Amino acid sequence: MNLVPSTDVAAIDLARIDLSDPALFADGDPHAVWQAMRQRDPVRWQAVDSTGFWAVSTFDGAERVLTDHATFSSTGGVVLNMLGRPEPAQGQQFSATDPPELARIRGPLQRELAMRAVQQHAAVVREHVRGLLGSLSGSFDFATAVSPLPMAFLGPLMGIPAQDWPLIARLVAMSVAEHDPDTAVEEGPQATLDRGHRELFAYLLNLSLEHRKRPRGDLVNALLALPISAGGVVANCYSLILGAAAAIAHVPTGTLAELLRTGQYPTWAARRAHIPGAVEEAIRWTSPAGHFLRTATRDTFIDGTAIAAGDAVVLWIGSSNRDERYFPDPHRLNPFRRGQRHLAFGAGAHYCIGAALARLALRIVFEEMFQRFSSFELAGDIVHVRSTWLAGIKSLPVVGRPR
Amino acid sequence: MQQRAELEGRLIELWSEKLGVPTVTAEDNFFALGGDSLLAADLLMDIYEEFGLEIDAAVLFLRPTIADLLQEVSAV
Numbered sequence: 117m118n119l120v121p122s123t124d125v126a127a128i129d130l131a132r133i134d135l136s137d138p139a140l141f142a143d144g145d146p147h148a149v150w151q152a153m154r155q156r157d158p159v160r161w162q163a164v165d166s167t168g169f170w171a172v173s174t175f176d177g178a179e180r181v182l183t184d185h186a187t188f189s190s191t192g193g194v195v196l197n198m199l200g201r202p203e204p205a206q207g208q209q210f211s212a213t214d215p216p217e218l219a220r221i222r223g224p225l226q227r228e229l230a231m232r233a234v235q236q237h238a239a240v241v242r243e244h245v246r247g248l249l250g251s252l253s254g255s256f257d258f259a260t261a262v263s264p265l266p267m268a269f270l271g272p273l274m275g276i277p278a279q280d281w282p283l284i285a286r287l288v289a290m291s292v293a294e295h296d297p298d299t300a301v302e303e304g305p306q307a308t309l310d311r312g313h314r315e316l317f318a319y320l321l322n323l324s325l326e327h328r329k330r331p332r333g334d335l336v337n338a339l340l341a342l343p344i345s346a347g348g349v350v351a352n353c354y355s356l357i358l359g360a361a362a363a364i365a366h367v368p369t370g371t372l373a374e375l376l377r378t379g380q381y382p383t384w385a386a387r388r389a390h391i392p393g394a395v396e397e398a399i400r401w402t403s404p405a406g407h408f409l410r411t412a413t414r415d416t417f418i419d420g421t422a423i424a425a426g427d428a429v430v431l432w433i434g435s436s437n438r439d440e441r442y443f444p445d446p447h448r449l450n451p452f453r454r455g456q457r458h459l460a461f462g463a464g465a466h467y468c469i470g471a472a473l474a475r476l477a478l479r480i481v482f483e484e485m486f487q488r489f490s491s492f493e494l495a496g497d498i499v500h501v502r503s504t505w506l507a508g509i510k511s512l513p514v515v516g517r518p519r
Numbered sequence: 520m521q522q523r524a525e526l527e528g529r530l531i532e533l534w535s536e537k538l539g540v541p542t543v544t545a546e547d548n549f550f551a552l553g554g555d556s557l558l559a560a561d562l563l564m565d566i567y568e569e570f571g572l573e574i575d576a577a578v579l580f581l582r583p584t585i586a587d588l589l590q591e592v593s594a595v
C-alpha cells in the first residue's frame with residue numbers, strides 16, 4: 117500500500133470505500149482514506165456481505181479498544197480474515213484469550229522475551245543480519261534480501277532450522293496475505309488460508325513432538341510446560357511464528373523506500389547515534405501489522421459512536437499512528453520525534469510479546485545497513501503486499517553502493 | 520494385523536470422543552466432522568502417548584481420515 121497519501125483527501129467518497137477489500141491496500145491509497153475517516157467519520161460501519169465491522173481510525177479510539185479488555189474481547193478472533201468464523205483457540209492461545217486467564221499462558225513466555233533476556237541473542241542476530249546484507253552490492257531487491265530476517269530468532273527461540281525458512285515463509289504468507297497473487301493457491305483466498313493454516317499447524321505439531329522428546333529449553337519447551345492441551349501448545353506456537361515472521365522485515369523495507377523517495381538516506385546514515393529513536397519512528401511510520409479485531413461484550417460508545425454488544429470492531433493501527441492530533445505532520449518520517457507513544461505493537465494486555473526482540477533486531481538491521489551502504493537508488497517499480505492486515509512492500513528493486 | 524484392528528477401534532473411539540460424534544467410520548474426514556486444528560493436535564499427541572506412534576502431522580492435516588492414518592502407520 118502507498119505509505120503516504122497521494123490523492124485528494126477531500127475528494128474521497130467514504131460511502132464507496134471498502135476497508136475489507138485487499139485491493140485498497142495493494143493499489144489504492146489507504147492513508148488518504150484513513151485521513152478522510154479521521155476528519156469526517158472516525159468510527160464508521162463497514163458492511164461486509166451479510167455482516168460487517170466498526171472501523172476505528174483515531175489514536176484515542178484505537179487505544180481505548182486495545183486496552184479496555186472487558187468491553188472489547190479477543191475471543192472472537194483478532195484479524196479480519198476471522199470475521200464471522202468461530203475462533204477455536206479461545207482460552208488456550210494467548211492472542212485469543214482475555215485477561216485474567218491470559219496471564220497464565222503469557223507470563224512464562226513474557227519473561228523469556230523481556231529486553232534483558234533477549235539481549236543475549238544480540239550477537240547471533242547481528243551475525244545473521246550480516247549474512248543477509250554483507251555480500252550485497254549493485255542491483256538487488258531489498259525486500260527479498262531482508263525477508264529472512266525472522267530466522268535470526270526463529271532458530272534460537274523455537275529450534276527451527278535455517279533450511280526450513282522457505283517453507284515457513286510460504287506458509288506464513290498464506291496465513292496472513294491470502295489475497296496476494298504470489299501467495300494464493302488456485303482455489304482462492306479461503307482455500308489459501310485453510311491450507312496455510314493446516315500445513316503450518318502440522319509443521320508446528322511435529323516441532324513440538326520433537327521438543328517433547330528432546331527438550332531444548334526454548335519457547336516451545338516453555339509452552340509444553342504449561343497446563344494446556346497439545347492443541348493449545350501448537351496454537352501458541354502458531355501465534356508466535358506469525359508474530360515473529362510476518363511483520364518485522366517490512367519495517368526496514370518500507371523505511372528505505374521512503375528515505376529514497378525523500379532523499380533522506382544520507383542524513384539517516386550519518387547519524388548513527390540516533391538509531392534507537394529512528395527505529396521507533398520507523399516502526400510507527402510503517403506500522404506493518406495494519407489492524408486488529410475485537411468483539412464488543414456490551415453496548416458502548418467509541419468516539420461518540422454507539423456500538424452494540426456482539427458487534428465486531430476493527431482498529432486500524434496504520435491510521436491511529438498517523439493521527440494528526442497526536443503526531444504533528446504525521447506522514448513525515450521524522451527520526452527526531454521524541455517520547456511519543458505509538459500503537460504499532462498494540463497496547464494493554466496483548467501488547468506485542470516480541471517487541472523487545474523486534475526493537476533489538478531492527479536496531480541491528482539499521483546499524484548494519486548504514487554501515488555497509490553509502491547510498492541506494494531506486495531501480496524499478498515498488499510492489500505492495502495485497503493484504504488488509506500486512507502493510508508492506510514485497511518488491512523494492514535498488515542499486516546499493518557499499519562504502 | 521491384530522494391532523491394526525486394535526488401533527482402528529481405538530482411533531474410532533478417540534475421534535468420536537473428541538468430536539462428540541456418536542458414529543465415526545474410517546472414511547470420515549476429521550475436519551468435516553467438526554474437528555479443528557487444536558483437536559487434531561490433541562489427537563496426535565494422544566496417539567503418541569498411548570501407542571508410541573509418531574504419525575507425521577501432515578497426514579492428519581492434509582488427508583484427515585482414519586483410513587489414511589492407518590495406511591501411514593503400516594508404512595512406518
Ligand code: HEM
Pocket residue numbers: 182190194210211212222355356358359360361363364367399403404405408459460461462463465466467468469470471473474
Ligand atoms: C515489527 C515487528 C512486529 C510488530 C509490528 C508486531 C505487532 C504486534 C501487535 C500490534 C500485537 C498486538 C495484537 C493484539 O492486540 O491482538 C502483537 C502481538 C503479538 N506479537 Fe508482535 N509484532 C512484531 C514482532 C513480533 C515478534 C518478533 C514476535 C515473536 C517473537 C511477536 C509475537 C507476538 C505475539 C505472540 C503476539 C500475541 C500476544 C498476545 O496476544 O498476548 N511479534 N504484535
